Amino acid sequence: MTHSLSPGAAAPSAPGLGAVTAFAKFRLFAVTLAVVALAEAIGPLQFKLGPGRVVLMPMMWSLLMAAALGIASRRLPRPLSVGPGLQALATGLLNAGLLLFVVKLGLTVGVALPKVRAAGWALLFQEFGHALGTLALGLxxxxxxxxxxxxxxxxxxVGREGNIAIISEKxxxxxxxxxxxxxxxxxxxxxxxxFIAILAGFLSSLHVFDPRSLAMGAGVGSGSLMAxxxxxxxxxxxxxxxxxxxxIAAASNLLTSVAGFYFTxxxxxxxxxxLxxxxxxxxxxxxxxQAATGSASLGAAVLPAHGLSGxxxxxGWAVVGAGVLVGNRLSYQVPVLVSLEGVLAVVALVAACHLAKRLLPRLPLLLMLSIAATLAxxxxxxxxSDALVALADKLxxxxxxxxxxxxxxxxVAKDLPIFRxxxxxxxxxxxxxTAGTFLGATLIAECFH
Structure with missing residues (x-):
């Protein structure tokens, strides 16, 4: 199932979205930026848990705070209330805003291609283990x-940010x-x-696998999990x-971050x-x-990025773009005007692909955007290319x-009953x-050692 509109077709109307006023949308914009600012101000928090260490990044605080606001919306004063209608709209805005993330990811991939090419055959083939190990065990x-x-x-x-973008679009x-x-x-x-620290440590202690194979298995595409x-x-x-x-682990992680998006x-x-x-x-x-199969009883339907009104x-672009400005300023001390140049460059590429989508309606927007950003x-x-990368590097x-x-x-707040x-x-x-991606890549890499 894909969310696509035929040429000239009107965007479908989602229940509840038509009743969202312009002021309510502005309130959602403001509340979202406040959540982002607070999350970035809190910053990373790490603590030991058994033999490992858990690191909570600002993105996790942002997720938890937004979910809490959504769950408690009926008990909050109106300026802070994000009820079911706005929650449905937020999911649509997420689908649109994620496209900015895809551009940043694609540009990062393009810059890293020369490094990946020098990584060798073992790193290339072990990526099949990362790509298929998750479903081999998990499904x-x-x-x-x-x-x-x-x-x-x-x-x-393994459900990282790029994978969320893929599911969001499709x-x-x-x-x-x-x-x-x-x-x-x-x-x-x-x-x-x-979990992966315990698993990797246990397998290492068996001395069955070459440490280079284990290192390749560690490159699951997430910096924290790899570390x-x-x-x-x-x-x-x-x-x-x-x-x-x-x-070796860093090279594998780079390849998984670069090629893994396309593998998935x-x-x-x-x-x-x-399957x-x-x-x-x-x-x-x-x-x-039996598990729940839908969310019709939970409220409004949500439109994909290209089903929203213009x-x-x-x-959606503005919410994510403004959030990037806030995060870049609070966490990395980059002046807002400097970051703004990069955000505008990213938005321009997204807008160009949106226009191209009208000319090529059968081509998936995510595919078009990924290829365009990677080549650029x-x-x-x-x-x-160099100027565009330089602008995006500010973010x-x-x-x-x-x-x-x-x-x-x-x-999450809207779908809490199903998560429960x-x-x-x-x-x-x-x-x-997670175990599947680590084991799959390790086993394939072992064939080369």
């Missing part, structure tokens, strides 16, 4: 535990797949580092191997959806309970995640998917 378990389409979102990847965040990937993201953020896994691996090997293990977009997500159709009729019958689409980021490929990558996760937090119904099962499935 069957999810179906046995009674999850439905949430299983696709939770097991096609299915929308107000979908079972959207809830699945968001639950995977939350679980991975809170428990992922601790946790590498720390556990280093603890089991002589100090003289530390530099090599760290370098073109390989693991279509394959996961296809779901084949396995669910068999494994689903073995489940002792004004609301630009509002290759040094010297176009006359404007820290992490500042895009804070406003995006704030909007996602309102979606998924309960512990989604946590188990998410951690299993």
């Amino acid at each position: 069957p378990l999810a179906l046995l535990l009674g999850l439905k389409r949430e299983a696709v979102g939770a097991t096609f990847s 299915y929308g965040m107000d979908s079972p797949e959207g809830r699945g990937v968001l639950a995977e993201y939350i679980t991975g953020t809170v428990l992922g580092a601790l 946790a896994a590498v720390g556990a691996i280093l603890a089991q090997h002589p100090a003289e191997h530390a530099a090599d293990i760290t370098a 977009l073109f390989l693991s997500l279509p394959l996961c959806s296809w 779901y159709g084949k396995l669910e009729p068999v494994l689903g019958r073995l489940s002792p309970r 004004a609301d689409t630009m509002l 980021g290759v040094p010297g490929l176009f006359p404007f 820290n990558f992490m500042t895009f995640t804070t406003p995006v996760l704030a909007l996602a937090g309102f979606s 119904q998924l309960g512990w099962r989604i946590v188990v499935v998410s951690l299993t998917a």
